[in-house]
Amino acid sequence: MKHIALAAMLGLAAIAPVQAQTVVKHLHITSIPAEVELMNSIAADFMAQNPDIVVELPFLENEAFKAKLTTLLQSADAPDVFHTWGGGVFYEQAAAGVLRPVEDVLSDEAKANVGTAGVSAFTAPDGHLYGVARDVSEVVLWYNKTLFEEAGVDPASMSTWDGFLAGVQAFKDAGITPIAIGAKDKWPAHFWWSKLVVRLAGQEGFEAAARGDGDGFAGEDFVKAGEYFLQLAELEPWQQGFLAASYGDASGLFGDGKAAMHLMGDWDYGAMKDNSADKNGIPDEELGILPFPTIEGGKGDPTDTLGGLGGVLFSRNASDAAVKWVEFFNSPENQAKYAKDAYYIPIAKGAADVMTNPFKVQIGQNISGAHWHALFFDQALGPNVGGVVNDVSAELAANAMSADEAAELIKEAVDDSL
Incomplete structure (x- = not known):
């Protein structure tokens, strides 16, 4: 009987379902x-x-x-x-x-x-x-202290937009690429337009434009953002082949010490190392963060961040x-x-x-x-409007579109989404 009972138990075990995963x-x-x-x-x-x-x-x-x-x-x-x-x-x-x-x-x-x-x-x-x-994350202006010293540029001199442009020209004169950008992916370019909007329009202006109030994104502050962006683009501050460069390419270029600055999220601290040729990137003692330049008359709070x-x-x-x-x-x-x-x-x-x-x-x-931690504009505005923001930002980086046209295209995208 014991043998029969044991056999029965083994039989039941054999057909018992394995715990589902x-x-x-x-x-x-x-x-x-x-x-x-x-x-x-x-x-x-x-x-x-x-x-x-x-x-x-x-x-x-x-x-x-x-x-x-x-x-x-x-x-x-x-x-x-x-x-x-x-x-x-x-x-x-x-x-x-x-x-x-x-x-x-x-x-x-x-x-x-x-x-x-x-x-x-x-x-x-x-x-x-x-x-x-x-x-949480923030888009910051990473900079290479060694290249600043080589070009004779004082980081403090770049705290205003005019001072920033002067610094960019100084890098050009010294034969140093001022700024790395991955314009192929477009969203890295939108950080420049977005940071300028944060400075010029501020939270109230941005939120009103996103609602379609008044002139929306075709308003004065947004046109100005494009104009300032074009001032920078006219200096040709980007690396050679920037329109075909991905984010990873630009991150690696900066990590390799071949560009003085990179406007990018805080994640680039690790990514620029991983994307660099030697996987070490810029040593901490040679790396710094610049405050984004202030713009006289801008409506944004100086403490506003984008991320x-x-x-x-x-x-x-x-x-x-x-x-x-x-x-x-x-x-x-x-x-x-x-x-x-x-x-x-x-x-x-x-x-x-x-x-x-x-x-x-x-x-x-x-x-x-x-005062305001603005969410990445290409995400905050939804995929359709955000896509247009990215598109026009890449065009502005290439100095291939007017500020008025860029602002109008974004406004039209918002109007279509409302």
Whole structure:
């Protein structure tokens, strides 16, 4: 009888179903190898604690991500979780019905970790929460101290627009490329137009134009932004072949010490090293951050910043397991690892306290002290208007379009979207 009972038990064991595993696909754009390794290790820790969940981390390069995401989200192969810069692009995704509301699934602890700003940033106009904030970022004017010394340019002399243009000319005269730019990708060029708008129009002017009030983006301040941009472009400050250069190309050029400045997000601290020929980039002691030049009569507050509040969104078919994974990934303990290694400035409560990198600390202070932290304009204004902003910015960088035409095209795009 014992043998029969044992056989029966073994038979039942043989036909008992193996515990089902839920697969969570988290689509990311992280390209720095060490940062990817950190993400993989966090996923491994999570899966060890949750053997019923498998986390997959597919990658798309930045430009491919932007190009393919809309189609992916409408397909059967949509990721459960994916990177986002927030803003109007996120709003349109929510309106299109490709996202899952998670306000009733995300824990109170996870919401508290990102604070009111982190929750509101990923709450759509329909009142639903569709994602979780991860980090804050700022677009800054990185500069190479060694090249400044070689050209005899005092960084303090570039605090005004006239002084900045004079400094650019001094670099030209010294045979040094003043500014690296990846105009092929267009969005790096839009940082110049956007920073000028932040200075000239300020928060109230930008928000009024985005609503279509008055002359909108065809108004005086926005035309002026284009005119100032053209003043810079007329000096031919960019590297040779800038129109065919990607962001990575420009980042590497700056990291190799072949351009004096690069207007780029704080992520370029690591990216310029990874994109440089020797993978070391500019040593910290030779690297600096310049304040963007002030413009006399501008309506912007001197403390205003431009950057992002990035995070992740959940696609409409995302499981509760996907939310569980993001809560783990976004925990202060895990986000502190990113802060410690200066990959980005995490928003999770207390995570940034371990930052020692002087550049990231400075940027964090800039953002926390800002009167207005403007979201990247190509994201804030939605994909259609943002695309036009990027297009005209690349044209302005090439000195191939008038300021009036650029402003009118953006206004028309806004009018079409209202």
